[in-house]
Amino acid sequence: MLQLTQSPSARVLASLEESYERCRQITAKYSKTFYLGTRLMPEAKRRAIWAIYVWCRRTDELIDGPQSEFTTEETLDDWAAHLESLFQGQPLDDLDVALVDTLQRFPLDMQPFCDMIEGQRMDLHRSRYETFEELQLYCYRVAGTVGLMSTVVMGIDPAVNTAPWMQAQPLPNPAEEAIALGIANQLTNILRDIGEDAQRGRIYLPLEDLERFNYSEQDLFDNVIDDRWRALMQFQIQRAHRFYESAESGISVLSPDARWPVWSALILYRKILDVIVENDYDVFNRRAFVPKVRKALCLPKALLRARVS
Ligand SMILES: CC(C)=CCC/C(C)=C/CC/C(C)=C/CC/C(C)=C/[C@@H]1[C@@H](COP(=O)(O)OP(=O)(O)O)[C@]1(C)CC/C=C(\C)CC/C=C(\C)CCC=C(C)C
Numbered sequence: 001m002l003q004l005t006q007s008p009s010a011r012v013l014a015s016l017e018e019s020y021e022r023c024r025q026i027t028a029k030y031s032k033t034f035y036l037g038t039r040l041m042p043e044a045k046r047r048a049i050w051a052i053y054v055w056c057r058r059t060d061e062l063i064d065g066p067q068s069e070f071t072t073e074e075t076l077d078d079w080a081a082h083l084e085s086l087f088q089g090q091p092l093d094d095l096d097v098a099l100v101d102t103l104q105r106f107p108l109d110m111q112p113f114c115d116m117i118e119g120q121r122m123d124l125h126r127s128r129y130e131t132f133e134e135l136q137l138y139c140y141r142v143a144g145t146v147g148l149m150s151t152v153v154m155g156i157d158p159a160v161n162t163a164p165w166m167q168a169q170p171l172p173n174p175a176e177e178a179i180a181l182g183i184a185n186q187l188t189n190i191l192r193d194i195g196e197d198a199q200r201g202r203i204y205l206p207l208e209d210l211e212r213f214n215y216s217e218q219d220l221f222d223n224v225i226d227d228r229w230r231a232l233m234q235f236q237i238q239r240a241h242r243f244y245e246s247a248e249s250g251i252s253v254l255s256p257d258a259r260w261p262v263w264s265a266l267i268l269y270r271k272i273l274d275v276i277v278e279n280d281y282d283v284f285n286r287r288a289f290v291p292k293v294r295k296a297l298c299l300p301k302a303l304l305r306a307r308v309s
């Protein structure tokens with residue numbers, strides 16, 4: 001049984017190897033898609049992504065996990081203080097050891113980590129979003145931030161800037177594209193989990209969109225699947241596709257050894273949208289997931305995209 005919550009104690013912390021190994025196991029257990037993506041990366045980068053994954057997962061679990069009923073503003077303040085300690089090079093528990101090492105190896109900025117904690121704070125206070133603009137801020141905080149963190153680890157291809165007249169230019173920074181991919185993933189995640197979230201009284205779909213399609217909150221809680229719902233879902237799915245599209249050009253700026261992993265994660269996570277359509281938009285009674293074999297079949301396509309673009 002993997003444990004995500006740990007209390008600091010006076011005992012000796014895990015070794016670096018043990019800590020990274022636990023991060024690997026947790027990533028493998030919690031996210032088949034992203035774990036698969038990391039398996040395609042060189043060792044040093046994949047280990048760093050596992051360490052970041054675990055910190056993100058632990059942050060998410062404060063709000064979504066089994067202990068979440070005990071999470072308050074203060075819990076998140078403590079978690080932010082814990083984060084500062086990590087950035088000062090001080091691990092407080094076994095899982096921190098890998099992240100502190102990662103922070104020493106890669107020039108990660110603390111801001112996206114803080115922003116993610118603020119995203120979780122939004123979940124503490126609200127269960128509705130009036131407009132897409134409000135939802136987009138939430139998506140940036142809980143997922144766009146992951147794009148920013150991951151980009152630092154994956155690195156930028158120095159060859160992108162090799163023309164003589166460009167030599168004085170700084171390396172390009174595909175931050176917007178990285179954020180767009182995070183938002184696309186989060187929108188997908190929201191669509192997949194509509195039923196589950198409704199059971200917790202949560203609606204992430206912007207209320208302005210529900211209104212536009214003349215579909216009420218009560219319809220959603222009653223799991224009504226009709227033409228209004230299908231049209232509303234098509235609209236949401238199209239929006240997510242647009243974010244995936246705007247992320248694509250950023251991948252060719254990344255270090256070549258990161259392109260296949262990111263294309264794979266993009267294609268596989270995006271496929272969840274296709275499965276929702278195949279399930280006739282029933283996100284209430286069926287969980288949209290991409291079967292293992294179908295995932296494997298996508299990998300050559302991702303490799304091709306990574307090579308040609
Ligand atoms: C292959 C690769 C680089 C992956 C990055 C893996 C990573 C560090 C993921 C962290 C995920 C995490 C636990 C975030 C906490 C908040 C949260 C839960 C966000 C949702 C993830 C869903 O994960 P999952 O399907 O396991 O969720 P369930 O528990 O099943 O509900 C999110 C949907 C956000 C994921 C966002 C990303 C992975 C960012 C993607 C962007 C990049 C990798 C940047 C690429 C760069 C350019 C230039 C395009």
Ligand SMILES: Nc1ncnc2c1ncn2[C@@H]1O[C@H](COP(=O)(O)OP(=O)(O)OP(=O)(O)O)[C@@H](O)[C@H]1O
Nearest residue numbers: 028029030031032033034035269286287288289290
């Ligand atoms: N149809 C399903 N019904 C119920 N539970 C499922 C179903 N499909 C998957 N699960 C379980 O739900 C959890 C999350 O499923 P999911 O398909 O999202 O896998 P994942 O590991 O999170 O991968 P991904 O990164 O692709 O989201 C997994 O533990 C999985 O065993």
Ligand SMILES: [Mn+2]
Nearest residue numbers: 030031032033
């Ligand atoms: Mn998942």
